[in-house]
Amino acid sequence: xxxxENVTKSYNGKVVLKDFSYxxxxxxxxxVKGPSGIGKTTLLRIASGLxxxxxxxxxxxxxxxxxxMFQEDRLLENYSAARNxxxxxxxxxxxxxxxxxxxxxxxxxTDKPVSELSGGTKRRVAAMRALxxxxxxxFMDEPFAGxxxxxxxxxxxxxxxxxxxxxCVIASHLIPEGTEAEIIELNGGVE
Amino acid sequence: MKRKLxxxxxxxxxxxxxxxxxxxxxxxxxxYETLKTLCAMACTAEYWLSAxxxxxxxxxxxxxxxICAAVLGWISYRSRIFRxxxxxxxxxxxxxxVVSFIVLILLWTGGKTLSFYISxxxxxxxxxxxxxxxFASADEKYLExxxxxxxxxxxxxxxxxxxxxxxxxxxxxKSAVGLGFKSAAAAxxxxxxxxxVGNGIYLSKVYxxxxxxxAWTITVAVMAYGAEKIILFLLSKAGGKQV
Numbered sequence: 355x356x357x358x359e360n361v362t363k364s365y366n367g368k369v370v371l372k373d374f375s376y377x378x379x380x381x382x383x384x385x386v387k388g389p390s391g392i393g394k395t396t397l398l399r400i401a402s403g404l405x406x407x408x409x410x411x412x413x414x415x416x417x418x419x420x421x422x423m424f425q426e427d428r429l430l431e432n433y434s435a436a437r438n439x440x441x442x443x444x445x446x447x448x449x450x451x452x453x454x455x456x457x458x459x460x461x462x463x464t465d466k467p468v469s470e471l472s473g474g475t476k477r478r479v480a481a482m483r484a485l486x487x488x489x490x491x492x493f494m495d496e497p498f499a500g501x502x503x504x505x506x507x508x509x510x511x512x513x514x515x516x517x518x519x520x521x522c523v524i525a526s527h528l529i530p531e532g533t534e535a536e537i538i539e540l541n542g543g544v545e
Numbered sequence: 546m547k548r549k550l551x552x553x554x555x556x557x558x559x560x561x562x563x564x565x566x567x568x569x570x571x572x573x574x575x576x577y578e579t580l581k582t583l584c585a586m587a588c589t590a591e592y593w594l595s596a597x598x599x600x601x602x603x604x605x606x607x608x609x610x611x612i613c614a615a616v617l618g619w620i621s622y623r624s625r626i627f628r629x630x631x632x633x634x635x636x637x638x639x640x641x642x643v644v645s646f647i648v649l650i651l652l653w654t655g656g657k658t659l660s661f662y663i664s665x666x667x668x669x670x671x672x673x674x675x676x677x678x679x680f681a682s683a684d685e686k687y688l689e690x691x692x693x694x695x696x697x698x699x700x701x702x703x704x705x706x707x708x709x710x711x712x713x714x715x716x717x718x719k720s721a722v723g724l725g726f727k728s729a730a731a732a733x734x735x736x737x738x739x740x741x742v743g744n745g746i747y748l749s750k751v752y753x754x755x756x757x758x759x760a761w762t763i764t765v766a767v768m769a770y771g772a773e774k775i776i777l778f779l780l781s782k783a784g785g786k787q788v
Contacts, residue, residue, distance in 0.1 A: 404689060404693070421693075421694075422690075422694075426686060441704060442694035483694075487694060
């Protein structure tokens with residue numbers, strides 16, 4: 355589905371990815387792990403076309419339609435959690451959006467402005483936005499950051515439930531226990 | 546609200562004391578005489594015709610300036626070359642004395658549309674720089690999110706670009722609208738354009754009538770204040786309902 359061939363990327367002379375090659379298959383979950391600054395986000399950004407590699411190439415076996423959960427929440431702070439999702443998914447029934455949102459956040463929080471939500475709740479709203487958005491490639495950058503154990507499990511369960519046949523690439527320094535996902539460990543420039 | 550009213554009454558008292566001290570109605574009209582003259586003028590069709598003429602030209606000029614600035618600001622934001630070419634022009638327009646434009650436009654177009662062109666050219670650079678600042682301050686991370694979630698151009702503008710534009714636009718409206726009206730009235734005085742507030746001000750100079758001068762001045766100030774409040778209200782509503 356996504357093929358990265360000899361991808362190299364550096365910032366200010368520091369090599370973040372060097373000759374990185376990998377094939378992400380349809381319907382599978384991949385965890386990209388490694389310490390902060392190792393290039394997890396860079397890998398996701400290159401694979402999603404948000405950044406160009408210095409060398410190498412990225413190609414797709416079918417037309418890519420991306421859904422992305424960014425490292426920052428990037429939610430519209432003055433609008434409610436539900437409205438944030440409705441804005442980017444005008445074709446989806448608001449009742450369906452609400453029903454799914456309530457799987458991750460309490461019902462009474464769905465209509466509060468995002469600015470009034472806690473960091474962890476925002477993170478879960480951002481996760482649901484990416485999960486519900488139609489597409490065949492799902493990237494999630496640190497979806498468990500700032501979440502307690504219970505919410506981490508909850509998010510993990512909802513990812514499993516909603517990912518469908520999408521390729522799902524998750525960059526995270528926390529890997530849920532017992533996951534059957536493929537784990538890719540970045541180790542500083544050389545894979 | 547109550548405090549504001551007290552402050553206004555305080556300033557009217559200062560004005561009254563000043564006029565009593567000067568005690569010369571040709572040089573300084575008091576608030577009572579001014580109000581009396583304004584009421585008398587308001588009973589004539591000529592007053593309303595003049596006020597409406599100035600209001601229409603100034604508002605049309607300000608709106609035309611706003612629209613042109615939006616278009617040019619967007620092109621400048623997208624094209625660095627265009628920005629480098631146009632920025633010195635707008636900086637020059639900002640610093641050229643308004644009276645130079647008044648005389649020039651008077652020579653080119655005559656008096657009838659003079660105040661329209663003057664208010665247009667006076668507000669154009671102010672709005673242009675605000676649009677440029679607003680477009681440039683839209684958060685790149687949110688624009689990236691809009692791209693990734695395939696948001697329509699209209700939604701991208703409404704939810705990401707407009708909130709960034711709002712603050713600089715409001716700041717420029719507060720200074721540009723008053724300036725537009727002042728410049729329009731000045732142009733009408735110099736151009737002696739019939740049936741305008743500016744012509745009323747000119748005639749008050751000819752007849753040495755400070756009360757009429759003050760009454761016309763209040764008319765311009767009220768029109769500018771009203772236009773500013775309406776434009777600010779429309780800008781606040783343009784972002785749509787939040788939450």
